[in-house]
Amino acid sequence: MSNLELIARLLLSVLFGGVIGIERESVKRPAGFRTHILVCIGSTLTMMVSLYMFDLFYGKVNIDPARIAAQVISGIGFLGAGTIIRDGASVRGLTTAASLWTIAAIGLAVGSGFYLAAALTTFFTFIILLTFSKFENHIPKKRHLKDIFLVIKDSPGQIGKIGTALGELNINIKGIKVDSNEDDKLALSLSLSLPPKIRINDITERLLKLDGIYDIEYENLDDEKTVFFKQMYERKM
Structure with a gap:
């Protein structure tokens, strides 16, 4: 491998x-621009080292040029696992972990000189990450889980009223956690199983009809929705 070829593979x-x-x-x-570049260039170097050692010891000892590179595929799993986060009832980071695994394979392909496959895989991966998330929103789903956090009045039957209100929307409570907030308040955390057509707005509007609801928050909501629910609560007060 010439120096020009070596530089070209690293740049690619x-x-x-x-x-x-x-x-x-x-x-x-969690794993963004620099992380993906480092994984890719590291995989490329690993593959080139494997090929270099094969050429260096060819005919002297029995060397498999794929043996060192194969460790990248298994080793990248530890880095990918670091991007997977459990957030309440949901798990985030699986797509990023998969993209790290894929970019490691792309780096190996570049290091071995398999340029066309590396370029096409990069193109397809970019298109999948950029556009396929929009298609996922249209895939029919039976139910999905959502975490909701409430500050409620500490009074007999209050949690039962909330359960009844959610049941009227065909929402199942999969998990519940209660913590003391203040003398007359409770912090309530619920993991809900939502039917496909239910909206966050529907849940909020129904719960705000109950007395003794002081605050409502959801996991992974943007600032615009948070402000909207805050305004709804203020109008109730």
């Missing part, structure tokens, strides 16, 4: 890793 790995990393960075994922 930076380019391909950067393309996927930019998309992950744009949606504020």
